[in-house]
Amino acid sequence: MNSYNKLRPRVDIEKCTCKSVSSLILVDLLTDNPIHCFNCKNEIDPAILTLQKPLVDEIASWFRSYQALYALWLDSGEYESYARAKLFDKHGQVNIEGIRIAKQLSQYYPSYYWWFFDVDDDEPSQCPNCNNKLDHKVKHGIGKCDACHILV
């Protein structure tokens, strides 16, 4: 992204163009919408999914907190280690809420909450929430846990 665009509203939305939506990922890919297609990883507008508005509000609220932590981690400044610890904490608010929302979204489409992963760390083989072995049959990410609705 060029420097000027960093201070402009985002217009380059990569929309999902799959014929039908099978599953969803809840993930911060530095865009304005955390609802992405499990298949192509591009964004899906919440109106297309006909989600109930209270759920959309909850997603927006969770996403604001997640974005804030993620931005602090990316910034690599004074708050980096604080943000990293919170993003990894399975008892932390963003993760508890992320899992809860992925479960609610799954009433519409099977959904996964993309758990924070730092590429400098070893790839996890276990679910960060329940410690069961991850299912590596995924197109994006390292593995998933169906019981916890988590994708890493």
Ligand SMILES: [Zn+2]
């Ligand atoms: Zn798609």
Ligand SMILES: [Zn+2]
């Ligand atoms: Zn799990």
